[in-house]
Each structure stands twice: as structure tokens, then as C-alpha cells.
Amino acid sequence: MLTDVQQEELVYTRPDALAETFTHYCPGCTHGVAHRLVAEVIDELGIKEKTIGVAPVGCAVFAYNYFDVDFAEAAHGRAPAMATGIKRVRPDNVVFTYQGDGDLAAIGMAEITHAAARGENLTVIFINNAIYGMTGGQMAPTTLPGQKTTSSPCGRDIETMGMPLKMAEMLAGMPGSAYVVRRSLHNVKEINRAKKAIRRAFDVQLAGLGFSMVELLSSCPTNWGISAVESLKWIEEHMLPYYPLGDYKVLPEVEAMR
């Protein structure tokens, strides 16, 4: 029997900064969670009308369809350069990039490193799921030692491919970075902590303090070849030990914002 839902208290709605549409993301993928967190922060800060996003090449290539803010589509890895161009001519806008690990840590290494080094006043949301998603599960710079992918079928051999890159630690070492942290999306507690970090990253930009990045450990059930639930466990058991969560760079000025 139907009840009158209008009498119920509304506790969960779509953020204004998310468009009313379906996404193309696979079931169980945490991109949807990450999108929602960013959108909630944009709503809470009341910056929807001045935010400009830059989408990557990779699974989030169509992010511009899912966020309800102005958006540009970058070439593979170039989002930080593009965001730099936007921010330099429109410093009053809030500019963020949303990038995966192939985009940011492989082909876009120069652009992200120099954006951080210059202290570009923009925010980077970095999705680390240890694999190339869009192209079908190839080895990423963040793929774990021994992890099987379609281009490391016997598992990542660190003798020939080296160890995975720890981007939060690396960018924290850049002189211009103001706020660089790693969070995870594998359970509710961590999702809540991730949201606080995203909020803080945007706050850092609004305060004009410089480069901010939130690395988010994320799942890829499709290309990892396991279920959505198993993927969350995989993050906890395999990714967390190599990619410790934490605050890698918090400038005193950012600390003082609390």
C-alpha cells in the first residue's frame, strides 16, 4: 500500500551541482561516490555558479555531463595546464581538475608536478584505482607489485616496471603545494573523511593559499575482475598498506583555517 511520501522528512537528495542524468560508470565503481562528494562540497560552499571543472581522458572523460557546472574537456594528462590557463585569466573562479592515475601519474606527470610546484591556486581530485579503466584494465603507474592487468598478465614485475608511484607523497614535496592528502572510498567512515578533505581542498583555493590535491583510493570491480564488495575489501587489504592514508602536506596557513 502506498504512503504519502510528502509527509516524510527528506534526508537525502541529489546535490544541485550534480546533473539529473545517468552516468556510464560500471556498477560498484567509486567514481559515483567521488562525484557526489565533490558536488556536495560545491553546494555547501555555494560556489556552483563560479566553479569551472576540467575533465580528464579516462573513465571520467564525461564528468562534464554529470556535474552541473561549467566544464572543459582536456587532452590526456593536460588538465592541470588547462586549469592553470583558466585560473590565470579568471582568478575569481573556482577551478578544479578531476583526474585518474594514468592521466595524472603517467602521461600528465609534468603538468601536475609543475602546477603543484608553481603553487597554482586550483584543486585536484585524483582518483587512484591502480589501473587504466577506460581502455580496459592495463597497468597504471599506480598498479601494485604483482597485480595482474591486461598489460601485465603475469603481475606487475617491479624488476622491469619499477614500483608504483605515490603521488600524494611526491606532490607534497613540491614547494608550491598547500594541501595534499590521501583518503579512501572503501567504507562510510573513510568516505566521510574524504568529503572533509575535499571541502578543505576547496577552502584552501578559496583562501588563495595555493595548490590542493585529494588523492582518493578507489575501486575498479570491472577491471580488477572481482565483485563490487570484494573490491572495497581489496582496497583495504592491498592498497592501504602501500598507499597509507594521511595528510602529506598541510601548510601552517591551512592548519590555521580550522
Place this chain on the structure above:
Amino acid sequence: MTKELLKGNEAIAEAAVRAGVEAYFGYPITPQTELLEYMSRRLPELNRAFLQAESEVAAINMVYGAACAGARVMTSSSSPGVSLMMEGVSYIFGSEVPCVIVDVMRGGPGLGNIAPSQADYFQVVKGGGHGDYRPITLAPATVQEAIDLTYQAFELAEKYRTIVFILLDGNIGQMMEPAELPPMRAAGGRSNSAERSASGGHRAAWALTGAQGRSKNIITSIYLVPEVEEEYNLKLQAKLALIRENEVRCAEYQIEDAEHLVVGFGTSGRVAQTAVKQARAEGLRVGLFRPISLFPFPEKRLAELARQARSFLVVEMNAGQMIEDVRLAVSGQGPGGSTPPVKFYGRMGGVVPLPDEVLEAIRGIAK
């Protein structure tokens, strides 16, 4: 206004400043570095954006970003650097945002050298990036022309939401000549600030400015459905057809009674003009045709001239690149549907032909 002694690269920079350029992103490379250096001093004093990027790859993507935000923006580079920019060039064209790129060509291939060359005609005019695209390409032969074309380039880029290349060689970039600078315009190109504030800013309606009081703007170049991508390509091609119709530029010298025509762009056109003058003194009925817009190529005018000219001589500082467009233009356009012979004289690797060499080649076709 009076003429001043101006260096090509710096004159182009100041012309861009006066055209209202709001941002410059670039990377040092000889022989265009003075342009970047000039901007590093000039733009901050006008409170406009200057940034030396970590690479040409980053520079062109900064240009792409600023263009998406509706800013009047430019970069400059030279041959190897322009190779690196080609990814961004394709994206910018595919996203239909306007920008100006100055390419001061040098000898190649590979690292080549820093001497003047025209070996990148194919790369720029025919498209060195991926996909079906053509940037408007303007080739000055003097410092004054470089100033004038740069000054016009921004409005041309914005009119068609496309890329305008100013294509020159190290010769024109490095030389000093008397030239006159155009009047100063405000940032963004609008002449008065009242006009800008009245319209709530001068940014175009498509630009990314924050979705305030309107639905969001998206700037992208990806269309996964082939039929949609084809439709988008057709739209781009229609724009190029319009450019072909409206934006042809060329210069002619001693052409009225010419029986033989020399064709050259930029520096080689200028050298050829001296040779044509000398040939006229010898009584040879020779004229010069100098394409200024390399895209759109002045093919209709060349086809007309094929009715009067018995032969053509193309002079370039390369192994023969523009000559292909000349041959296409005059093919079957001679009397009775004939095709006049098209000969070539070129120097490569940074060697600039001397007028005497070109004169000898003219004697060769005119005898």
C-alpha cells in the same frame, strides 16, 4: 604615428599587446625567444597574465584553458616546439575556441638549427595534428606586415572561433626594420571599458565563466557516436569553406603584363621581389605573386593568373612544399585547359636564397 626601428619578434609581441591580448603562455626556443621575454616584462605591467610554461605541451594547453575561459590569448614557438604543440592545436580546433599562435620557423628536421627556414609549411598549413582541420595561416614578409597581421589575427580567430597561425621564419623574427605600431586597445580588444562593463564583461556566451544565471557551458571535442562526430566535422568544414570564401590575402608585384610569375611567401617572396625587379631591368616580363594567407590559399587568383602566365617559378626555403598548392591551383587553368609548367627553386637547412640565385632561376624559365 611615426615609424620606429623594431625587431620582428618584439614588434609582434607589442602588436599583440595593443590588440588586447590578455594572456601569453610560452616556452623559450630560438629564434622566437625575444617574444616571450618581451611579454614577461610587458604583460605584468598591464596586469595581464604571463606564464613561462614547463614545456610547449603545457603552454598550448594553458592557451587552450584560457581560450575556453573566453580570454584573448596567444603563444609563440619555433619548429620543434610547434611539433610539441600539435596535440593541443588539434584539441583547440576541435573545441572551437579562438587563439593566436606565432611560429618562427627554423631549420629542420629534428633539432636542425636556428637559422631561418620555411620547412614547416606542411606542418602548419596542412595540419600537423590529428583530424581534419586547418588553421588560418598568415605569412608576413616584413616586420610591418607581421605587426598588422598579428593585430588583426585575434579578431579573425574570434570571428571564426578558430586558430590563427602567424607563420614566419627566423629572418623576420630577428630582423630590425622601421615600422609603425597600431593604437592600443584595452585587454580583450574592446576599445573602452564602459562598453565592457555595460555588457557585464566581454566574454563570449560560449565561454566558461561559471554558470551564473544560465545553464552550464561545456567545451569538448569528443562525440562518440560516429554520425554525430561526422555532423560535427561537417559543421567544421562549413566554417572552413566560409574562411576560404572570405579571408584570402595576397600581394602582387609587376603582375599586369607578366608572362612569367614567381610565387613565394614570407622571406622567400621578399627575396624573389628583389630578383623580379632585377629581371625587369633586364627586360624580362616577370611578376611576383606572394600568398599572405597560406590557408586559405589564394587558389582562385592563381587560377586566373594561369591564363596569362606562360610559366611559374615557386621559390621556397624548403624542398618544395607550397609548390604543391600552386600546382593544384594552376592545373588545367591555362589557355584551352592546359597546365602551365611550375618550376621550383629552393634552399634548405636555414640557407636563405640570394636574389642573384632567384634571378638566375627566373632567366631559366623566361628564356
